[in-house]
Amino acid sequence: MADDNPSQAFNRPDDLQLLEPYSGFLALRKSPHTKSNYHQDLRVLKQFLDESRLTPATAKPQDLARFVGLLTKPGQTPAGKARGSYSTRSMKRILASTRSFYRYLASIQQITNDPTAVFHNLAIRSPQRNPRPLPPQARAAMVQGLQKGDLEALKVSLVVLLGYHCGLRVSEMAHLRLLDIDLNQKALTVIGKGDKERTVPMTDALRDLLKRYLEECGSEKAGASGPYLFPSPRSAQKPIHPHFLETWVKKAALWAGLENPEDLTVHVLRHTFGTQLAESGASVYEIRDLMGHSSIMVSESYVKLASTKAKQAHGRAFGGGNKVHALSLEGSGGPREVLRRYRARGRKALRDPWPEDPEAD
Numbered sequence: 001m002a003d004d005n006p007s008q009a010f011n012r013p014d015d016l017q018l019l020e021p022y023s024g025f026l027a028l029r030k031s032p033h034t035k036s037n038y039h040q041d042l043r044v045l046k047q048f049l050d051e052s053r054l055t056p057a058t059a060k061p062q063d064l065a066r067f068v069g070l071l072t073k074p075g076q077t078p079a080g081k082a083r084g085s086y087s088t089r090s091m092k093r094i095l096a097s098t099r100s101f102y103r104y105l106a107s108i109q110q111i112t113n114d115p116t117a118v119f120h121n122l123a124i125r126s127p128q129r130n131p132r133p134l135p136p137q138a139r140a141a142m143v144q145g146l147q148k149g150d151l152e153a154l155k156v157s158l159v160v161l162l163g164y165h166c167g168l169r170v171s172e173m174a175h176l177r178l179l180d181i182d183l184n185q186k187a188l189t190v191i192g193k194g195d196k197e198r199t200v201p202m203t204d205a206l207r208d209l210l211k212r213y214l215e216e217c218g219s220e221k222a223g224a225s226g227p228y229l230f231p232s233p234r235s236a237q238k239p240i241h242p243h244f245l246e247t248w249v250k251k252a253a254l255w256a257g258l259e260n261p262e263d264l265t266v267h268v269l270r271h272t273f274g275t276q277l278a279e280s281g282a283s284v285y286e287i288r289d290l291m292g293h294s295s296i297m298v299s300e301s302y303v304k305l306a307s308t309k310a311k312q313a314h315g316r317a318f319g320g321g322n323k324v325h326a327l328s329l330e331g332s333g334g335p336r337e338v339l340r341r342y343r344a345r346g347r348k349a350l351r352d353p354w355p356e357d358p359e360a361d
Contacts, residue, residue: 022101037093038097038100038101041093042097042098043078044071044078045067045094045101057105061118064098064119068095071085071090095122098116102115130304130305131274133271133272134268138256139164139276142253142258147255148212154209155230156248156251158210159252160249160269161203163270163272164273165203165205165334165337166200167273167277167290168188168190168270169266170246170265172192172292173229173230173266174239175191177227178228183210186204187199188200188201198289200290201342203338204333204337230245242266246265246266250262270291274287274291275302275305276335276336277302277338278302281339284296287303290339290342
């Protein structure tokens, strides 16, 4: 068992996972998925400290400034494999993990000066990219190509509809519990980033597929074969690894005959969900609530992408006419049906009976 003093116990990358006080500190503030990512990121910090012959307590601001610089260059992973430079998103998460760990050290009085204060002088900006949804024809082909012949086919089809009809992230799918599914109310309770809970209506197609899947599994009652909708092959008490879900989505792309099926991911389906919501007239606030965005600025990107005014102006100027891609609003309903249910029943009708937290927004 590792010593409770992090400065002394911080000898190997895996030692951080044995520090029960720090794990408890994270558990109070972060979701299990985020907690796991933080532990992985701290292995990167540990690798740097080892190579610099430093400990967390002896590292100075200039050392951590050098640490940031090394993240922007190719190097080796903590496992000893070659890697390229970290992406902007990965760098931000590694720095957030490092700040969290040093705040913990300060809270238990293991350090007096926090060297991560140097991070406040850094301006690491993520590139602003538009969502990349499936084109309308590919959306229709994806739904039409779904199969239901056996349990494995049902799993693949479910992942596609959870992404395209509900906009779930891959981690949200992996951790979706049977108790979170209400077939009678046609709603899913989703625990998203930062442990934020949201309720998403389900389409008739998704509800029918879920019902058939649960009947095939013999899991109509929660907990019959574990708490998760997609349990791990190794243990029914653990959620499936997201890698499996990504593999299933690519299989569905092959069924649909899409070009470059390896490019299809769960997040592409989520982008498609948000884009089709915007095409159906959803406001940025409705998109934010249904997709679980932390900032309305993220939701705005879908509205901008789906805006037809600029397309119509270009068409009038260059002879393209005023036609709008109507196919994106047709087909199986999908996000459009989710939006209709959301508006018909209202936000409060889709929430649990507990009162809303006025500061939760």
